[in-house]
Amino acid sequence: MPPGTVCCLSAWTVQTLRCLVLVTVGWPLFPAFRGVAGGSDSSHSDLYPTFMGNNTAFEHLALHPDPQVGWVYIGARDRLFQLNPLLQLRVQDDTGPVTDSPECLPPVTESNCPQARETSNHNKLLLVDPFSRELITCGSVNQGICQKRNLTSINQVLFSTERPVDTQYVAANHPNVSTVGLVVRPHPDRQPLLFVGRGYTSSHPPISTRNLAQEPIFSYEETAKLAVAGRLSEYDHHFVASFAHRHHVYFFFYRRDLKSQSREYRTYVSRVCLDDQAYYSYVEVPLTCRSRAGKNYNLLQAVKLGFSKSGARSEASEILLGVFSTHLTSSPRPSEDSALCIFNLQDVDRRINSTRDLCYTQMGREAGSEAAYIEYEVKSNCANLPEVSPTLRHVVSGFMVNSAEFNPQLA
Template sequence: MPPSPSPSSPSPPWTGTAALLLLLLAVPLPETRWGAHGPRVAGALRVQEQFATPNRTNNFAVDRVSGRVYLATVNTVYQLNGTLAAEVELNTGPVEDNLLCHAPQLPQAPCEHPKTPTDNHNKLLVLDPGQGVAVVCGSVYQGFCELRRMDDISRVAVEFPPRGEKTVFPSMLNVAANHPNASTVGLVFRSHGGRTRLLVGSTYTGAGTPFFPRNHSKEDLRFENTPEIAIRSLDVRDLSRLFTYDINPSEDNVFKIKQEVKTKNKLNFVHAFARDAYSYIAINNDAKTGHKESQPNSILARICLDADGPKRSNSGSESRKLTESYIQMPLQCGPSGNIYNRLLSVFPADVYDHDARRPYLFGVFSRSDKKSALCAFRFADIEEEIRQGRRNCSNSPSSDVQVLDSVIQGSGAACIQKGNLVVSSKKLLYDDPKVS
């Protein structure tokens, strides 16, 4: 068992059926006693403030500068101050919608299917303090996103698509999952070139999935071309490229599973977070649910965030393609034969062991008997597994670390042993010259 997280580390999010947000205050006890496996007593928690609404909580985010809390529920987004007092309330639904209709923001896209009042489940709520905007994406209108002002969530920060804009594509509008039970995760980051980008992981909900209407329609408005993972433009100064895949050719910035193997890779996204120059995405592969309970279904994927890097060439420069930097490994919680094989929540945090700062990844897992467990993984171990997988030409069937060459559409991650890479010491993220 690892040491306890530092008191300064943020607490993992609390979720429930109803929208009840609690502000917890850590109360240190007079003395902290350390045992062989960490502190025996660290403190206690008590409720300081609370905010309740009648609707189900979907997401929340906190602005570290202002202390504001943004709470997204079904059909409503709230802006709260640092003591959880309501400042602004934004109604986002119900709206007139139909899963088989294009988003109404798409010019000249009439829909012949009847529309009915549809609840708007918030799928993504992320903050971009650098531009002063909150990215708010719902399940209606094919997963349409809005950019709203962080100082007043009820006000649109950027009109998108711009009024009168004719060059609008469905891929710019279909960002989040368009079904209440389908997952979406995301994070905002800036590339080395200074451009703001949005990484999104979204469950595929089109034809052949449980999410698609069972009316034998051939229309698939979650679109075959909508990728499971994508890096999108989020630069408000360039509205013509907003939410596009932000690299030309755009296929370099998408991770799309081939149609013929989508049923074997039913991805349910849990959380996305950044660490160093990488993004990590925690995933469950629901295609394995109910089969071989001893096998882990939980996955931790890693991709390069710096999509501005130079393309791979004979000199061994790092590739810009998202698919070529993608690599994944299983997250196993529990010993063989007693594995908790579904990830419920994951949270990175630094812990302190006798004044030594060590990064960990904490995960809450469950299994079919409804029992759950908390497991902690050292990032040093995770990084070493990935390095070793690269060295071992990780698309081999015998490797636990995979790059999914046979699954993704387009070129996948190249094995280290396939080329004689020469990397200057200035470009190394680790001391290992074989790390791509």
């Protein structure tokens, strides 16, 4: 199978897994870090440091990698802020408004883009590169290009391409379309990489790996992307979060399930090996959060990796806590009806691994029925390779292309 193809479990073959659901009807869901700065209660401001920016919409927050330094970075609409540990303003840099149009490629000029207008620059990514000690900022203007900035003084731009190519467009170029990312280093002797997940605004890949050290910076030309052969707009990915854990990178998002008759939105967790430069190991697993009465909360809103027992730090105790909501009628927008689900990370990984094996050794079939299939219209099929030993399977797992369905029920 070529790089970027995906296998998924069919819904009717998924084994039941257990999770705990706490349902709160009518509890407003909290969005990603976003708010308008304003006044605060005087009793609170006396107890805690407070930073206020009038008429400023805060969108992302990051911390300096050295706790002894304690600097706080805030990405906002048209502004970046650098604060000291007491939340006092140290550096501010204006990033917008700028003359721009989502229909035009940068650099935008009056001659090549007469429809350009003054446009606010929403902060889409704010990431600290702890290896190079740089701040990565990506905005919604100029097709979502990124910059590297000095962690000591964020108004010092270390890198910004003046004539980017399409593989350097990183973030979604719309203020309401999601973008998530993280900076990781596959091995201590390798350069760090930027993993990005972005919602649909054009034909750019939903998940990609970007160069941070070699030219062209922020491009996926020499790295990897998730291949989607067609109908990317119909999947309509909405990304929620991403993180690296042990040897894998995980993405959490919801999208349309085009294999179902209803084409409803479902939540997925995807996994790819940290050092996989071709996405052969890519896997998708739908996550289901369901109440005892059978109500389906299908839109993930927030997720956190934690531990099931206080003080117990083992693989068996690793859990995913997810806040889910139902969707408004005929819309991917979340309602105020919400629930909290807890998933065991080991169960998720086991389901991913079993689907990988089904796709590569059983032609994607289990007990005579289809149990795995290729997603995203990639022209490929599950294989029928000979089963290998557990040791060899572990070695070759990084070169497999898969996706799985994970459908837990209420405990």
